[in-house]
Amino acid sequence: MSTGTPGRPRTTRTKKTVLAAALAATVGATLTALDTGSASAAATLPRPDHIVVVMMENHAYKQIIGSSSAPYLNSLAKGGAVLKASYGITHPSQPNYFAVFSGSTQGITGDGCYSVGSMSAPNLASELIAAGRTWGSYNESLPSEGSTTCKSGKYAQKHNPWFAFKNVPTGSGHTFAQFPSDYGKLPTVSFVVPNLCNDMHDCSVGTGDSWIKNNLAGYADWARTHNSLLVVTYDEDDRNSGNQIPTVLYGQPVKAGTAPTAKYNHYDMLRTLEDLAAVGKHAGKAADATDIAGIWN
Incomplete structure (x- = not known):
């Protein structure tokens, strides 16, 4: 008796089963790729050991980049990366600080002193802490570590949004005198905020420019050989350039001489910092922002 005929249905069913499984796997992989698109993008970023972000004040791109008045910042731009289309979110200053720290201006529209510990929204510091990373800010002319004063000499609380959040330890707000000389002891991510004179x-x-050179050139040089990153950016422009600001990135993870023309803002910067530190989350509008690209080794 021939066994060929009875075998055909079984062969057909086997082929259908294999094809169905392959199709299901393809669809599943596609959906997974869609769901984890941001994670895949983040995976392409380097993982610096330390990131120091310096916040400067009220100058447009054209006032700094290419200016003979800022030789040190231009040397960093030449040896690192400069974003040719970097923008603040709004005016005046304070909402921009909240934007780059928490992905939202948190309803703040002016430069007045906020209520300390009045906010609980996710932010860069709370994400770092939750992910087992470390955070700190170094604030020039802050009277003492953890001080929540509104104003003191050339110190201004409006440039230090971290004190507004109850999920950020007050003691992580350091004076600039506490910036470590052993750079390996720096937090995973830290912000440096010069006082009202030295931030321009x-x-x-x-x-x-001289303040950055005198106080942070040592870290910048160290970062080139210790898998670390220096970011210098501005809160807003001078109100005459469409809020286009200078943003320079420098260190071992950065390709020297790069100058991407893609448009970025403070929310994109926050997202990039979150992904560089691999915190696995994005605060506020950083969730819909874009990682800075085209500058990484």
């Missing part, structure tokens, strides 16, 4: 708000471009 009240004093000249040259004054601020």
Whole structure:
């Protein structure tokens, strides 16, 4: 008796089963790719050991990049990356600080002093802490570590949004005198905020440029050989350039001489910091933002 005929249905069913399984796997992989698109993008970023972000004040791209008044910042741009289309979110200053720290202006529209510990929204510091990373801010002219004063000499609370959040330890707000000389002891991510003179708000471009050189050139040089990153950016422009601001990135993870023309803002910067530190989350509008691309080794 021939066994060929009875075998055909079984062969057909086997082929259908294999094809169905292959189709299901393809669809599943596609859906997974869609669901984890941001994670895949983040995976392409380097993982610096330390990131230091310096916030400067009230200058447009064209006032800094290419200016003879800012030789040190331009040397960092040449040896690292400069974003040719980087933008603040709004005016005046304070909402921009909240934007780059928490992915939202948190309803703040002015420069007045906020209520300390009044907010609980996710932010860069709370995400770092939850992910087992470390965070700190170094605030020039802050009277003492953890001080929540509104104003003190050239210190201004409006440039230090972290004190507004109850999910950020007050003690993580350090004075700039506490910035470690052993850079390996720096947190995973830290913000450096010069005072109202040295951030170029009240004093000249040259004054601020010299301050960065005198206080952070050591870290910048160290970062080139220790898998670390320096970011220098501005809160807003001078109100005459469409809020286009200078943003420079420098360190071992950065390709020297890169100058991407893609448009980025403070929410994109926050998302990039979150993904560089691999916190696995995005605060506020950083969830819909874009990682800075085209500058990484």
